Amino acid sequence: MIFIPRRFMPGVKLRFSMTLLTATALLLSAYASMALAQDDRRVLVVTESLSFEQQVQRVDAVGSARALRSVTLYPAVADRVTEVNIVPGQWVTQDSVLLRLDNRRQRVALDRARIQLEDAQRTVDRLQSSLERRAIAQSELDDATTLRDLAQIAFDEAETEYEDRIVRAPFDGVVGITDIQVGDRINEQTAITTIDDSRQLYIDFRAPESALALIQHQGLLQVTPWQQAGESIAAQVVEVDSRFDIANRTIRVRAIMNNDNQRFRPGSSFRVSLQLNGEYFASIPEAALMWGPTSAYVWTVEDQRANRVDVQIKQRLRGRVLIDGDLEPGQTIITEGVQSVRQGQQVRPESESYEPSESAE
Template sequence: MKSLLIALLFVLSLPGGYSQAQQFGPREALVIVQPVSFERERNRVEAVGTAEAVRSITIYPAVGDRVVAVNFKPGDKVEKDQLLVELDARRQQVAVEQAQINLRDAERTVERLRASREQGAVPQSELDNAILLRDLARVELDNAKIELEDRFIRAPFEGIIGITDVEVGDRIDQQTAIATLDDRSTLLIDFRIPEAAVSLLQDGAELQVQPWRYSGTPVTAEIIELDSRINATTRMYRARAKISNDNDDFLPGTSFRTAIELAGEEFASVPEAALSWGVNNPFVWVVEDGKAARIEVQIEQRLAGRVLVSGNIQRDDLLIVEGVQSLREGQPVVFDRATLDTQEVTE
């Protein structure tokens, strides 16, 4: 050992010995850096939703009778009050005519008695009785018209009519389904999410929907209705959204893949390659006064190719993204400043 120390002192005493000893000191590390970028965490939950028309009904007749005309074809777009089916209305038309005759007769009686009453020829009670009979005749006419109108089945709103099994000559009753009618200019999408995700359904939440059979760009839907409680059995919460369907791209009953996203807190966005792992916590390297500085972080969210972390990271820090494998605390670093000009900072 004594001989080894003497030899080392001898080497250091030689010219250039000092520069050779410097080789054992800290070496500068060549690294690639970029400014620290920040972005908001994305809270996301996916569910399956089912679409239904904003207005959807099954049309039933108000009365039963024989079908004399079917005035639509399945798949037709019908207007409000358009005549769809006609039932045999001969007896009702006769009843209307009879009620009209009775009303006209009652009105003439009232006019005659009113003139006689002005001359004092009839008592007031007789005129009052005639007025009552006239009013009853008017009610009978209104009732006859309603009975007649019930034989003409009309569309209650604009929409697309469905398939019917009703044919001319069929005798139907009030339990006979004529056809479905859907106003699908707007679709409602019912979906359910887990109890733990209810907080995502707040103001500012964005719902993206995409039908399972359709691989195009997801459609943004508006959340319009929230249930009043969580289902105690399934622990699921029901909500409803709507989407415009002016081009008739989707049909009621379509199943949708729904995804709710909500921007949360803002955190530093770190490329996965820049994240290192210590004994207790992950950490990143930044440049401080030309030297590598280690900062411990907490992972908040993993995204595609990057990680959102919290820690003592400032917006003007330079993050070391490559060359972190052999860095040591306080080690001098050099980097190509041209890389800084190509980085984008997410505000």
């Protein structure tokens, strides 16, 4: 035990007080440094307000136009051409005479058959009156009726032979180019011309197997002419093939579009776009999507703390992803800095200014 004289006690007390004050100051400084370090551990992140976007399924294909009705005309018989009434590109009506073959013999035969039919009909009428007066037997009228019927058949045959030498338009439409001239001798294999009813056009295209749902739900169909890329025309799916092509896993589809002004010709090519609008889902940047052991997830900010929300991917777009989960429009999500975030960790958005606490001063 060390004995300190009483006259030295005031100096000891003074030094002890100074030591205590110094220790207190160091403790407060350490506490301020800890508070500052704790504030600095708030992870710096980039956030954005969550928006929702409608899911869109889309299929693009190349289609070719076909006339609503289109035929190539051939003669029914072989003979010499005597008349041609074909003007390429001209609109013709049904039953218009486009071409005639030599029908002189058939016209004579038709006149003969008509005379014989009229004579047979007069005989039947005369015998009918005689039978009413009981002047003849029923058998005589029956024989005359049979001859009248045979004359009718002969007349029909002669009329058919005559009509076979006339080529008529089967429906309203536009006639094509012909190489036939008066005096040519043609046969049943000679193509005369074409005729197209193009007031409406079929657009034939092939769709992938994955597009069958869009086709069955009658999605929005737009066709765009290759030569007029900025113009879209509404069309409607009217026919779908009964099977897929096993070679390329596609199915043949036929749509129809109006062409009243005859702007487009059969055979034209179109860009076909089939679109089906679905539900609305949260839209986030690709960088905001994270992957866990069981599912994908995103980070949201609640009370300046990170919160993990599991999501399902619905559709990938260019630079963005549509997801489904426990999310609401306007909610704050973390888009950058997601690798440094942990559940419940405090975060500091990049736009938030850093203000040190008073204890750090």
